[in-house]
């Protein structure tokens with residue numbers, strides 16, 4: 001069990017025996033660190049979602065040599081491949097073991113920090129929901145620069161299309177559940193697939209339809225349209241064998257090129273800097289004995305850091321690139337004093353509002369797999385025969401993603417409160433001036449977005465069940481940090497969500513809970529379901545009571561860590577420029593969820609793939625003219 005305050009996730013420990021994959025001839029998985037060549041064109045740190053995507057694209061010419069160094073192993077396991085329920089990958093066998101520091105505003109709870117530690121990274125363990133943010137979320141990224149260069153919706157759309165291979169749903173299922181999609185927002189060339197289950201519970205359509213009576217709600221024609229609303233979205237699944245499609249299956253397994261090598265089970269300790277130039281990477285094989293020293297591998301062109309939002313700032317700080325104060329405390333010599341590294345940490349907070357229906361006539365639901373033997377028998381049979389039926393469903397394919405004015409009549413008052421805030425008061429008192437300035441720019445952008453109907457703040461998943469639960473704040477305003485542990489810089493970093501430190505988050509989440517109540521309890525379409533609120537329960541009504549419920553039960557994470565090596569101007573606390581090059585260091589880029597200056601209003605994996613595709617195109621252009629930034 002992984003414990004999150006208020007939310008229980010049953011992890012499938014012991015579900016299957018993990019087998020370390022072996023490969024035949026022609027594959028370049030290096031089982032021993034000593035098999036590694038001394039020099040490559042590019043060395044990629046982290047064989048996860050972004051790392052494998054970039055490595056695949058950079059080696060497409062058959063000549064450019066790339067080594068990917070991944071801490072986790074190359075594992076074949078049903079925990080990874082199984083689609084059913086979407087959460088088989090939530091296993092401690094596939095993840096880092098990290099707990100946050102105590103969360104002061106969450107009764108000092110510590111929170112499990114989930115991140116994939118396996119070839120494929122978090123794309124190997126995630127819940128498979130394929131979602132994009134709204135157009136405005138990506139326009140915001142460019143808005144922080146005086147001269148934005150393609151970081152907006154128009155600039156991202158080609159790479160969303162390149163990143164995934166969209167396979168439409170079965171026509172009968174689409175018809176029955178009224179699944180809408182529009183292929184003009186998708187591509188069909190990537191090795192990473194997104195597709196649809198061959199079955200939907202009838203209650204899902206009913207729960208979507210019940211939003212039709214709610215004022216101001218749009219029903220957009222495709223999840224990739226960049227607009228908020230209630231919509232269907234696909235899941236990261238290979239439709240041919242009905243298994244997870246992820247960075248490894250799409251960008252590694254089927255690629256046979258001698259110039260693409262991967263060493264698994266190897267932890268990068270630091271980036272080698274010669275002056276301000278990144279020249280290589282030091283790493284240690286998990287199979288190394290205690291007397292072996294780290295291996296140094298040289299990068300002729302660039303080092304690409306793709307260790308994810310939890311570990312990329314840690315690798316930078318260990319290498320001497322980061323806030324001087326943090327480095328000094330850990331007795332690390334500062335090479336580049338870069339205040340933003342590890343700051344601006346964000347994740348989607350979520351809270352549970354459990355509502356059961358005493359008269360939900362849309363059956364069966366997922367619950368019937370446990371309570372109805374004949375339904376279960378049918379599900380077993382169609383799966384065994386054809387890999388169809390309920391077991392082809394991951395976490396669910398429908399949700400509401402709604403703008404703030406649609407969910408809250410208090411939107412203007414709350415936006416005014418945010419606009420009037422002194423940003424510094426929500427950050428630790430010793431925060432760098434540039435980081436504060438960047439935060440101020442973000443808050444200004446969100447105060448504006450709160451008044452508009454083009455940005456989703458509210459998310460409720462619709463899974464067709466007789467009870468529902470998780471609601472998400474898509475644009476949290478609190479900012480945390482991920483810094484090396486001064487006592488143990490080589491160990492796991494100190495992760496501090498600093499949840500609810502910006503008090504406007506409490507206002508927003510309170511409104512989010514109240515709107516969910518409107519949907520269930522002030523709605524002619526749901527009244528006949530005879531809903532009953534189990535948690536927090538009808539007694540919890542006032543601002544203070546709802547705020548206390550948040551403090552008791554909020555999860556500060558939906559497992560979407562981002563922002564810790566932000567793409568922002570340096571004077572706004574940024575870590576990378578618009579080509580994702582680290583300020584003050586040449587031949588070093590960061591490519592992963594850490595570069596997002598602000599979270600998109602949606603699950604993050606699709607956006608990470610698109611970022612990696614976008615920068616790969618830029619990188620090839622730059623292969624001959626590598627820039628140095630100071």
Ligand SMILES: Cc1cc2nc3c(=O)[nH]c(=O)nc-3n(C[C@H](O)[C@H](O)[C@H](O)COP(=O)(O)OP(=O)(O)OC[C@H]3O[C@@H](n4cnc5c(N)ncnc54)[C@H](O)[C@@H]3O)c2cc1C
Pocket residue numbers: 045046047048049050051069070071072090114115116117118119120121122123125126127128129130131266267268269306307308309311312315558559560561591592593594603604605606608
């Ligand atoms: C449990 C869970 C559920 C999620 N559900 C969804 C979902 O349903 N839909 C969605 O869109 N998103 C989801 N996400 C988020 C999404 O998967 C991530 O945002 C995305 O995969 C992150 O990609 P990345 O490249 O930034 O990092 P990762 O894919 O995590 O890759 C980082 C890699 O670097 C490696 N690494 C780290 N440190 C080192 C080191 N020192 N040396 C060598 N290697 C190192 C790691 O082992 C890892 O393989 C979920 C995430 C999790 C954890």
Ligand SMILES: *[C@@H]1O[C@H](CO)[C@@H](O)[C@H](O)[C@H]1NC(C)=O
Pocket residue numbers: 102104107108
């Ligand atoms: C949380 O921990 C802090 C620091 O240790 C302490 O000051 C505070 O009283 C604690 N709060 C609760 C609710 O336990």
Ligand SMILES: *[C@@H]1O[C@H](CO)[C@@H](O)[C@H](O)[C@H]1NC(C)=O
Pocket residue numbers: 182183184185221
């Ligand atoms: C699909 O979206 C495109 C815009 O990308 C639009 O021009 C087209 O009319 C849409 N098709 C349908 C069937 O709605």
Ligand SMILES: *[C@@H]1O[C@H](CO)[C@@H](O)[C@H](O)[C@H]1NC(C)=O
Pocket residue numbers: 187188
């Ligand atoms: C892939 O997309 C292209 C362009 O949109 C289209 O012409 C082609 O028919 C598609 N192929 C498949 C197999 O869907």
Ligand SMILES: *[C@@H]1O[C@H](CO)[C@@H](O)[C@H](O)[C@H]1NC(C)=O
Pocket residue numbers: 215216217405406451452453
């Ligand atoms: C946003 O939607 C709400 C609800 O439909 C509506 O009242 C409001 O006028 C809209 N605001 C804008 C700026 O369009």
Ligand SMILES: *[C@@H]1O[C@H](CO)[C@@H](O)[C@H](O)[C@H]1NC(C)=O
Pocket residue numbers: 081238240241243249253254
């Ligand atoms: C499913 O098929 C893909 C190729 O389309 C392959 O990469 C993957 O390994 C297969 N999954 C399993 C579990 O066999």
Ligand SMILES: *[C@@H]1O[C@H](CO)[C@@H](O)[C@H](O)[C@H]1NC(C)=O
Pocket residue numbers: 289290291292
């Ligand atoms: C550790 O590994 C090194 C290098 O492979 C080897 O020379 C040495 O004998 C090993 N030591 C032990 C104790 O196994």
Ligand SMILES: *[C@@H]1O[C@H](CO)[C@@H](O)[C@H](O)[C@H]1NC(C)=O
Pocket residue numbers: 331
């Ligand atoms: C700090 O590093 C120096 C040089 O590596 C070393 O001599 C010293 O013992 C270290 N101090 C601490 C407190 O670790």
Ligand SMILES: *[C@@H]1O[C@H](CO)[C@@H](O)[C@H](O)[C@H]1NC(C)=O
Pocket residue numbers: 363364368372373374375378
């Ligand atoms: C159990 O499932 C079967 C097959 O789907 C269905 O016909 C039956 O009505 C269900 N029974 C109950 C009590 O829901």
Ligand SMILES: *[C@@H]1O[C@H](CO)[C@@H](O)[C@H](O)[C@H]1NC(C)=O
Pocket residue numbers: 381382385386
């Ligand atoms: C499997 O699919 C085939 C072909 O569509 C169909 O004839 C058969 O009935 C299916 N098997 C089950 C158990 O549903």
Ligand SMILES: *[C@@H]1O[C@H](CO)[C@@H](O)[C@H](O)[C@H]1NC(C)=O
Pocket residue numbers: 215522
């Ligand atoms: C119920 O909804 C209507 C219209 O959506 C609204 O005017 C009314 O204030 C709501 N009632 C309560 C008790 O919230």
Ligand SMILES: *[C@@H]1O[C@H](CO)[C@@H](O)[C@H](O)[C@H]1NC(C)=O
Pocket residue numbers: 359361527528529530
């Ligand atoms: C239960 O649902 C049925 C079908 O929608 C409806 O006819 C009936 O009035 C509902 N019963 C209650 C108590 O709401």
